[in-house]
Amino acid sequence: MDYLPNDPAILVSSINMLLRDEEYDTLDSLCNAFSRDPQEIKDYLLAEGYVWSEQQKQFRPKGFDA
Numbered sequence: 001m002d003y004l005p006n007d008p009a010i011l012v013s014s015i016n017m018l019l020r021d022e023e024y025d026t027l028d029s030l031c032n033a034f035s036r037d038p039q040e041i042k043d044y045l046l047a048e049g050y051v052w053s054e055q056q057k058q059f060r061p062k063g064f065d066a
Contacts, residue, residue: 001014003034004036008044008045008050011044011045012045012050012059015027015058015059016058016059019057019058020058027052027057045059049061
């Protein structure tokens with residue numbers, strides 16, 4: 001993957017896949033590799049209905065983040 005997509009659903013899927021497949025061990029390291037700010041991504045996806053779960057190390061839809 002050369003860049004992180006802008007579409008929220010594809011972005012969530014891509015980030016979760018890269019973390020699940022252990023390409024990156026943290027959201028910070030993933031964002032650093034793509035020159036993106038983790039807080040900016042969290043804020044963008046929160047506005048689109050996704051929240052970051054540190055416990056599960058993935059973005060989840062609001063309401064399914066427990």
